[in-house]
Amino acid sequence: MYSIVKIIQGRCRPWNISIAALICLTVYNVMLTVKLMYTQECPKQQRITIQKIPQVVYQKCNKNTQYNQDDPFSTLDLELGRWDDQHKYKLFDNIVxxxxYVVLNELFKTCLATQGSLDKLPSLIEVANNWNGPISLATFAASEEELNALLFYILYLKKCNEKINDKVSFHLALTKERRPKKYTIDEDRLREVKCDSPVEVLQHLTKNLKKGSNQWRAKLPYPQNHLRNLARKNCQAGFVFLTDVDIIPSSNMAESLDVFLGEAECKEGEKKCAYVVPTYEIDERVAFPHNKTDLVRMANKGLARPFHHKVFIYNQYATNFTRWQSTKDETNDVHISHPVTNFEFLYEPFYIAPDIVPPHDERFIGYGYTRNSQVYEMYVAGYEFLVLSPIFTCHWGLQVKRSRPTWREHQNNLNRKHFEAFKKEVFARYNRDPLNFMNTRKN
Structure with missing residues (x-):
């Protein structure tokens, strides 16, 4: 009997060892998994400094790291973003x-897509006061110093203006040449700065940006078309109203457009048309016009005139402001005043359309051929331009033609060369040449 027990124990010993090894391996795997889930180390950490006393540094990790709730730009990782097609600019969607914003895109049929550099951002206050729908704004920083000033000013606007805080989604473009590796926010200064002087705050922020290495605009063109595409594509509503940030819409335009677009023929994709909103420049000594009647009265007194009328008349000429001003509207509801019948190249209206229109070609950087090249492609593609009434937009200041800096003319000449290739591509794309460009050597 004793020998039989010995035999059984001898045969069971390897089985017991296997069970023990399996248990040890399982415990090790569980411990390793827990360690990986809760480790605080971040490979290739990006350092984002928030200036405080004492100074605090927030390190951005990947999925399992808890971001500090005090970081207002928790989604902005300068090591990420997306490149443009030419790999010249890094683009960041919805940095704040x-x-x-999301709810407003569901409530309103039109999203206002706009772009502007840091020095133009105070205009956003008046835009947000008049436009009650969602606003998608793209902006640009050419250096780390400008990025710091830009992010500070965005936080200042959100802190001091409830409408901007509610309505606006901000997007960012950075240049590859001088792309910042970090950004700094002075929270103590942000708490102390007063809300009643946005222009003075901006002047203080930017007083050193036009000196030394920050004097970039003469050498580095402003990427207008990149920003326009960035703002457009981050709108979530069915229609997009594309503007520049210093173009101020008339009051309650978003609501009145909702009614009009609900009955308009140009539904999303059903018909190729764009709704033109007349744009005027107004004397800085007057109050913003309450309605079309006020605006026409100002124009008759020389206190308002079509946008760029003295600087570059072809910019808006085809809108036919004379007809728009002389037509007496039978209703205050938004309606079509008249179609654009005298389209010509260099026309660049501010318009409302579904965001299926051709993109803004990003080979045009800086000044010249930026908006008008996109509108020209729309015209070749068969879009009809229809002028709306009684809504309008305004730009502050009666502009006069001054001698332009040499760098601006240089940018215009470069873009003129790009247009030679662009017009051939447009012809090949649509097999149409309504302005007879292909029979002329230069335009």
């Missing part, structure tokens, strides 16, 4: 989103 308005509290009600």
């Amino acid at each position: 989103v308005g509290d009600k």
